[in-house]
Amino acid sequence: MTTPRIEFDLNKIRCNTRHLVQRLGQRGIGVTGVTKAVCGHPDIARAMLDGGVTGLSDARIENVERMRRAGITCPITLIRTPMLSQTDRITHGCSDSYNTELDALHMLASSALRNNRIHGVILMVETGDLREGIMPGALEDIARKVINIPGITLKGIGANFACLNGAAPSAQKMREFSALVCEIERACGLKLETVSGGNSANLPWAFGRESSGRVNDLRLGEAILLGVDPVSGRRIDGLFTDAFTLVAEVIESKVKPENGKWLAAEPVTARIRIVSGRKQIRQSILALGHQDTDVEGLTLPEGLSLIGATSDHLVIETADVCLTIGTEISFQTNYSALMRVMSAPNVEKVIRNLEPYKFDRLPEQSQSDLAMA
Numbered sequence: 001m002t003t004p005r006i007e008f009d010l011n012k013i014r015c016n017t018r019h020l021v022q023r024l025g026q027r028g029i030g031v032t033g034v035t036k037a038v039c040g041h042p043d044i045a046r047a048m049l050d051g052g053v054t055g056l057s058d059a060r061i062e063n064v065e066r067m068r069r070a071g072i073t074c075p076i077t078l079i080r081t082p083m084l085s086q087t088d089r090i091t092h093g094c095s096d097s098y099n100t101e102l103d104a105l106h107m108l109a110s111s112a113l114r115n116n117r118i119h120g121v122i123l124m125v126e127t128g129d130l131r132e133g134i135m136p137g138a139l140e141d142i143a144r145k146v147i148n149i150p151g152i153t154l155k156g157i158g159a160n161f162a163c164l165n166g167a168a169p170s171a172q173k174m175r176e177f178s179a180l181v182c183e184i185e186r187a188c189g190l191k192l193e194t195v196s197g198g199n200s201a202n203l204p205w206a207f208g209r210e211s212s213g214r215v216n217d218l219r220l221g222e223a224i225l226l227g228v229d230p231v232s233g234r235r236i237d238g239l240f241t242d243a244f245t246l247v248a249e250v251i252e253s254k255v256k257p258e259n260g261k262w263l264a265a266e267p268v269t270a271r272i273r274i275v276s277g278r279k280q281i282r283q284s285i286l287a288l289g290h291q292d293t294d295v296e297g298l299t300l301p302e303g304l305s306l307i308g309a310t311s312d313h314l315v316i317e318t319a320d321v322c323l324t325i326g327t328e329i330s331f332q333t334n335y336s337a338l339m340r341v342m343s344a345p346n347v348e349k350v351i352r353n354l355e356p357y358k359f360d361r362l363p364e365q366s367q368s369d370l371a372m373a
């Protein structure tokens with residue numbers, strides 16, 4: 001089989017999605033599946049839809065267009081603030097988009113009108129992550145303007161947490177967000193369809209005892225794909241953390257002096273030190289590197305440890321075992337490593353369980369979760 005390759009089990013993605021959809025459904029919150037980490041891979045998008053997401057979101061129009069070309073017709077929302085240079089592609093490919101800039105809204109509106117469409121607008125509000133978002137004090141003014149621009153319709157308000165500054169949303173922050181939504185609705189005299197409270201970092205809040213307030217949507221990528229809470233890195237109960245496996249191949253195995261870094265720096269002393277009996281270790285090289293993934297985000301199998309990596313080589317210490325050439329090594333990835341792998345053209349994408357599961361052949365772990373429905 002080709003290496004390097006990323007294998008993904010669509011049943012595990014379906015199970016993770018279904019579990020989150022059911023648990024959040026009990027709190028009145030729907031799930032939008034976020035496909036940016038998998039570059040809008042259509043089979044993964046469909047697995048999310050099988051699991052019950054209400055729609056999909058991606059940060060890049062290219063990924064949205066990939067899903068459309070594959071025949072996915074559900075609502076897709078652009079979650080990154082639109083580029084002016086892409087407004088036509090956005091109104092064409094996306095039912096809605098998240099917005100923070102009036103200029104972009106005007107461009108989206110005229111593009112939508114030209115194409116005989118109405119484009120849905122969700123206004124992103126700044127809640128402390130200090131990435132994208134309209135300052136809360138400016139929201140009402142922009143909301144009133146959006147209502148009066150033909151071609152676009154004010155569909156909702158969204159918040160985003162823990163992307164840039166890594167802080168999970170507090171109960172207090174979420175109460176403030178709901179209060180702001182109510183205020184805008186009163187001021188504008190309308191009821192908003194979508195109140196999107198955030199991303200996977202919101203799950204501890206959403207599963208907690210606090211009221212979910214006005215929030216009726218979360219945009220989930222990492223929790224569905226990797227089964228973990230992005231802030232703590234911990235597994236979320238009932239979810240698979242091994243839907244994705246990265247496989248790479250050993251191309252060299254030798255015994256070499258430990259820590260080769262200083263060898264290159266000081267060739268003369270290096271030679272002396274080797275003679276003086278530097279510790280020898282078993283190391284292997286895998287055909288994988290920075291060009292394929294975020295090496296820092298890989299979890300190695302027991303007994304193997306990372307020595308270092310370059311663009312095309314991953315050097316590991318193998319302690320007592322000697323890995324023969326051609327041996328395949330499997331890794332788990334974090335979100336950033338997964339994102340790089342999925343966008344690397346040289347990493348083969350291998351799909352497991354393309355067909356949806358039968359209910360009598362579920363993986364062990366999830367049966368009780370599904371029985372909750």
Ligand SMILES: *Cc1c(COP(=O)(O)O)cnc(C)c1O
Nearest residue numbers: 034079160199200219220221222
């Ligand atoms: C990436 C992103 C998400 C999804 O975040 P996860 O941590 O993968 O759940 C949601 N909203 C916005 C605006 C994003 O950029």
